[in-house]
Amino acid sequence: MSIEKHCGYVAIIGRPNVGKSTLLNHLLGQKISITSRKPQTTRHRLLGIKTEADTQIVYVDTPGLHQRHHNAMNRYLNRAATNSMVGVDVIVWLVEALHWTKEDTFVLNTLKQSSAPIILGVNKIDKISDKNALLPYLKEVATRYDFLEIIPISASKGHNLVELETKITQLLPITTFLFPEEQITDRTERFLAAEFIREKLVRRLGAELPYRLTVEIEHFSSDKNLTHIAALIWVEQHGQKVIVIGKKGKILKAVGEEARKEMEAMLECKVFLQLWVKVKKGWCDNERALQQLGYSEE
Ligand SMILES: Nc1nc2c(ncn2[C@@H]2O[C@H](COP(=O)(O)OP(=O)(O)OP(=O)(O)O)[C@@H](O)[C@H]2O)c(=O)[nH]1
Ligand SMILES: [Mg+2]
CATH class of the missing domain: 3.30.300.20 (K homology (KH) domain)
Known part of the structure; x- marks a missing residue:
């Protein structure tokens, strides 16, 4: 009897600097995507493949979606991010806890064009000293879109990443693996x-x-x-x-x-x-x- 396998693409989307690449690295347990305090660090769509038992999650790290359109590079970054949403099974949208910006609203409007279920990851909760401030923020963001789930996380400290991954796994289709089990990225x-x-x-x-x-x-x-x-x-x-x-x-x-x-x-x-x-x-x-x-x- 063969065991059913789950496999699918999960795009990590968000404005620059919210912690997308940090999240990818932490989920994989290995550094494959570069990170920094400066926005627009990631410039390429990059796959991080995680295979465990009967599940293969193909994470897609993306450049931050932004509203600076003044040169060809800026436009390329947005194109690469937007194209990464096409055909994925799940979108993890990252925002920063307590810091909603105009660019988040821009991301939301872009995401509305996608049909994939969206999990909202509210990142950097480790930075919040007043934990009571988080709940009203979560309530407020919940009104902005019909999210499948809202999960407060810390990508750098690893808080709630098991919960996030459990939710993702539940959403993956039943299908054979797309990549060899030992492969961790599509990049050379x-x-x-x-x-x-x-x-x-x-x-x-x-x-x-x-x-x-x-x-x-x-x-x-x-x-x-x-x-x-x-x-x-x-x-x-x-x-x-x-x-x-x-x-x-x-x-x-x-x-x-x-x-x-x-x-x-x-x-x-x-x-x-x-x-x-x-x-x-x-x-x-x-x-x-x-x-x-x-x-x-x-
Ligand atoms: N305190 C804290 N800092 C974080 C967390 N996640 C990411 N950071 C920091 O936030 C900064 C940006 O992280 P990146 O992972 O490069 O962000 P990104 O969304 O990939 O940014 P772009 O590639 O520019 O779109 C880095 O200095 C990270 O160390 C977190 O959970 N807590
Ligand atoms: Mg990045």
Whole structure:
């Protein structure tokens, strides 16, 4: 007698910075999606696949939906997020406890176009000192849409994530697994290597600079116990290049060291990492340049 299997896609949607990627990493128990305190950290749709016993949940991490439309990159991010909602079995919409913004209303209006059931995850409850403030907030958000469920969570501390996942599992269709049981993402190690570098840059650099750079892997090869990786960091202007490199190359060196350690943990071998910074004028607002740098919807 064969056991019934449950499997389906679960999109994690929300405005920038609410904790979508943190949630994905915590649910998987492994870091595959980069995170930072700055909005618009995630730029690509990315799958995180969790297989346990007879259930396979295919989480979809997405760029934050936002209302900045001034360049081609901003528009690409919204397109990638919106397209990720199509055909999924469940949507987990994240908002931040006690912090409803105009962008949340924008997300709500976008979500109304989807037919998938929506679970509202009210994140960052660990930040609330006055626990009595949460209940009125939950009551208030409940009036905004006919949510299947509203679950207060902490993605970083792991509060209520079992409850969230139990609810998700109940909503998955009965079907064979879509991915091999040992697979955890649809992205290559090469892609993740570029993302680890970008994360270190985004976390270290202030103001607008994180939005003006991207990372491209130029070379990735392995022999026995060593992986060689060469990456280009693209910026828009010479002045940005100077900042990214830092005085006496200090910033670039620190970024390289931090990223290399993460790559070594992921690849379980020594990594030799080389970084270069280059200027490509106006790449953020140039559809062709964006495509060449990997920002295109598959
Ligand atoms: N205190 C607290 N901080 C959290 C929690 N979840 C996420 N964060 C923090 O919120 C910030 C944003 O987290 P991300 O996971 O990068 O947010 P995101 O929604 O993926 O953001 P984008 O990719 O920019 O759309 C980071 O500094 C996280 O550490 C939480 O449950 N509690
Ligand atoms: Mg993210």
